[in-house]
Amino acid sequence: MFCCDQINEHQLTLQSFGAMFFTAAKLGLLVPGQSPLLDSVRFASKKSGGSSKNLGGKSPGKRYGFKKQDGNFVHAGNILATQRLMRYHPGAHVGMGTNKTLFALEDGYVRFTKEVYIPPPRSPEVTQIITKLPKGALLYKTFISVVPVKQEGKFKLVDMV
Structure with a gap:
């Protein structure tokens, strides 16, 4: 050694x-x-890992919008429109779910109308939108209503029974 x-x-x-x-x-x-x-001397090294960008940008749409058109016949409980924000407002014989889905409360025909919208006095919409409008301007919104079908006279009076 x-x-x-x-x-x-x-x-x-x-x-x-x-x-x-x-x-x-x-x-x-x-x-x-x-x-x-x-000539160059190369030593062992580890290549750095690449990065990925733009992940999750290809999700499918949520299918929001109106489901029944103006003049269609609907039954009670049928969904009329789905929305994330308040694009359509409930009119006569139309209810609104917790996720702003509009549905028919009675059988009848669907009607879309543009009406003057007056928001509640202390709502955030008043401070954000109404205060920025010129004086005397009107705010129009789309309302979905259901016109119920007339009831047929198939009822008997209690006195006649």
């Missing part, structure tokens, strides 16, 4: 050989006729 002096000499010779080899390779001395600019 090596003695302490021999190990130090052995390590020195390996270090000096490695330094000399890389210096010579950089200078182009090992291969004649090759310029030092073409």
